[in-house]
Amino acid sequence: MDFELTPDQRSFAETVERFLNENEDPEVFDVTRENMAQIVDTPARRAFMRKIADQGWLGITWPEEWGGQDGDGIYEYILNEALAGRGGPQIGKGVGIIGKTLLAVGSEKLKAEFLPKILRNEVEFAVGYSEPEAGSDAASMKLRATRDDSRGGWILNGQKTWTTSAHFAEWYWVGARTAEPKHHGITLFLVPLDHPQITVRGIWTMGDERTNDVFFDDVFVDDDYVVGEVNKGFQYISQALDLERFTMFSFAPISQRLDLLTDFVRTATVDDEPLSADPVVRQKMATLATEAEVARLLGLRVVAAAEKGGGAP
Incomplete structure (x- = not known):
């Protein structure tokens, strides 16, 4: 593959840099804090992301019928790298995990309700996979969703942990166990975080950033807010790893x-x-520089693979 940007791609990168220069704001950009879109919520940050939305830069790769541009993933990559380079909020999980999964498997109702809001940056999401006994092994999650036929939905009970942005997001993209087979018994739900039977409790990290425990106590979720098919949530989670890389x-x-x-x-x-x-220092620096370049090129390979419809190489 060609690792050099095309003239159109370089022009887009220059346009993004000019836009960021014109909107420089210390309340929005801070290179000392990684991925501010995930950990910081302020009026200035939301206003900035609405400006990004007004440029048509959210959902570049989405289909035109849902407000996107049917564009190549390299443009999302260029945008996100420019934002990250300034220490600014990035397009993140709304456009990637949630938006692209809804495009792939969501009902027409969920698409109509959430996709326009994502493109206008009118909604924030938290993602709930991790639990006290289910960290990197998402298939081990135990938060239970029990069927309630009388009301046409599900009752959720249990706990999630390490949910960054749960204290300011409006909606929770959450996995729950609906059957016993480990990898074939998880269902994805969309749940409003202002539900009276959801409790969000802050956890402060060593870096003085906030993440959260989230507790469910008989939280009812209507069938309309089940994402895709029941019991296929783990498969959707796995697919989203490629959609949002x-x-x-x-x-x-x-x-x-x-x-x-x-x-x-x-x-x-x-x-x-x-x-x-010092020869030891020189060798270490050469190794770090080589590994960094490999990481950069692997990132571009992931973009190229995604554009061809495949996963990460």
Whole structure:
């Protein structure tokens, strides 16, 4: 594959940079905090993301019938890298995990209700997979959804943990167990986070950022808010890992940190000797630079694979 941007792609990158220069705001951009879209919610940040929406840059890859541009994923990648490079909010889970999954398997009702709001940046989501006994192994989740035929829906009971943005999001994209087979008994639901029987309790990290425990106590969810088919939630979660890879994780912060380290090594001394003259340090820096370049190129390969309809290589 060609790792160089086309003239159109370079032009788009320049347009994005001009837009960011024109909208520079310390309340929006902070390179000391990673992925502000996931951890910070302020009026200034929401207003900025509405400006991004007004540019037509949310849902670039979505089909035109749902307000998108049927564009190539490389443009989402360019946009997200530029935002990450400024320490700004990124397009993230609304456009990626939620939006693209709804486009793939959501009902017409869910598409009509949520997709326009996502494109206008009028809704924030939290994602609930992790539990006290189900971290990286999402198939082990135990939050229980019990069928309630009399009301045409489900009763959810249990706990999620490490749910970043649950304290300010409006909707919870949550997986719950609806049957016993480990990988074939999970269903995805959309639940309003202002539900009176949902409790959100803050957890403060070592970096002084907030994440959350979320508790469900007989929370009723109507059938209309089941995402896709019952018991296929784990499959949808897995598919979404490919749908959102280049809208959730970015290379720019890695590159910036490597640049800072390189500048330090170039000028620092130890016992009046240049650190850059130490062969062990030089070897380590060469290794880090090589690994960073590999990471950048792998990111571009993921974008290229996604555009061809495949998963990550």
